[in-house]
Amino acid sequence: MIKKAHRSLYQWYTIHGRHDLPWRTTRDPYKIYLSEIMLQQTQVKTVLQRFYAPFLERFPTLADVAQSDIDDVLKMWEGLGYYTRARNLHSAAQQCDGILPKSAFDLLKLPGIGRSTAHAVSAFAYKEPLPILDANVKRILHRYFAIEERDEKQLWKAAYDLFDSDHPFEYNQAMMDIGSLVCLSKKPLCELCPFEMSCKGKSSPLSYPMPKIKKIKSIRHRTIIVNRNNDKFALFQRKERFLSGLWGFFQYEILENRNGVFLGHITQHYSHFTLQADVYVGDGDSADEEFEWFTRSEIDNLSLSRADHKVLQLID
Template sequence: MKYSPQQSLLIWYEKNGRHTLPWRLTKDPYPIWISEIMLQQTQVKTVLERFYFPFLERFPSLEALAEAQLDDVLKMWEGLGYYTRARNLHTAARECRGTFPRTAHDMISLPGIGRSTAHAIASFAYNEPLPILDANVKRILHRFFALSKRDEKQLWTYAYQLFDPNHPFEYNQAMMDVGATVCLAKKPLCDVCPFKPACLGKGSPDAYPEKKTTRSKPIRTSVIRIYRRDNRYALMQRSSRFLHGLWGFSETVNLPIGSTDHFLGDITQHYSHFTLAGTVYLSDEPFEDERFEWFSLDEIKELSLSRADHKAMALLRYNLDQKREDGC
């Protein structure tokens, strides 16, 4: 029998595919959409164990997500990072007005849904014959066709060339699974790959694609001041693009000369484009800024904070606990 990469892939998927993933057991576009957005920048194991089910329990439908407050959505997203994803989910749910689009073409008009994500949702929910191009699929295409150059437009051409339009759901799911479990970024398992007979890059998979030039991330220093007044603490809901919607403590470049602030500790938080090195202080100095609101410790638990602010909060709680133990 003549070798067919598409047929080989489907046979492999039937035997080895991750068929029990919950978003593969439904044709409802809403949970499929949620899973696709969560899986951007996040591993399947993390999404399954900590975020997917609690999020859907809190917002079980498109309408529930649209009616929710952004604060609630961000709180349920806490720990997943890349909070723009959560904000886009919330905005898109409201734009849908109760009905999720039925074609990839219409899905792309929603915030946070790019071409590959739209293709994925449309092929999984509606069996629309469209290929996807996530990180795993890109790696497979680079190796299968021996493509060194990182050129997304070119990759889309090859994605359609290898695609099986007769089985869009199975093909796309299989491609993701092969990329996640076989065609690995490091030490790919070429001997068990369904594409091995026709893969042009199997002899030197590490050569495809060409390596990215790595640059060290800059370090930004910051002084985080936790202002206290009558056992309440000042936080501001961020309005800038970075960490938009999350609550945070006051940040400055330097501690003012003559400050009586109490040193709590240092934190480090890694972001995609820089590393934050923060020094955290507790301040009982007078503080007036209309952008800030005052919260008790219990109320802060209900707010959505960045990871850096969570670390600052942990230092504060540790300091308060130590003082209680010391009888202060």
């Protein structure tokens, strides 16, 4: 049965697979690793159109990442979000001196590289016979084996059960494509799926995995103060984990006595909360100790969060 499923998977992949994606036409482990990290929280289309090629142009090798300042890496990551990925990439590059280890076992020792990413790099760059388990593959396995529980251990077992160790490259690439083109999260296209004959969950695909109870996102109300001194603006570099390393304007819990001119309002949705902020322009020094003054054109060279870009639009 599994062999039959593999055969129809490869027939489908030969005709419909996305063979020309740039990270599929290379064996360079750095380029594959970069694509895996960028694709963790971002769609193929976005990575392809706006981020992958420019990043490689700026940092052609992992050694270039290792030798660069983290601010330069964050600048190239700007707009892609989930900046921990960029910080981990930079730390991993430095930790391995710009040369990635050649086995999944050693890749796992680097920051930000989990089991699925380690397997993907090893399978695609070195043809190690290892299955991947990214979000798309998880969804297929949940449905294929009719697994309701979101249990990582059980899913890894399922990943090995369906895996084709003779063709790790083709199998993993084909599974990724099925996940993003056919076994869609909201509307699976079972009639077009090569697993249609053997999938246990196809009569009720949306039941696998069991739907999550939706959490209501909290709203954070803040006041943002743009401190201006002639042609310069005060910005600080974030040190806390969230958006760490990015520059921004000063944010406060709602202020009672606001001095300054109201500039506008911004809303920014993050994965775990929504920011609602009124923006004011003040003049003179900031009450905060750690900040630097920048001209408007200098700010363009800093890496900023999306919310701070919206503030810049108000200023402009």
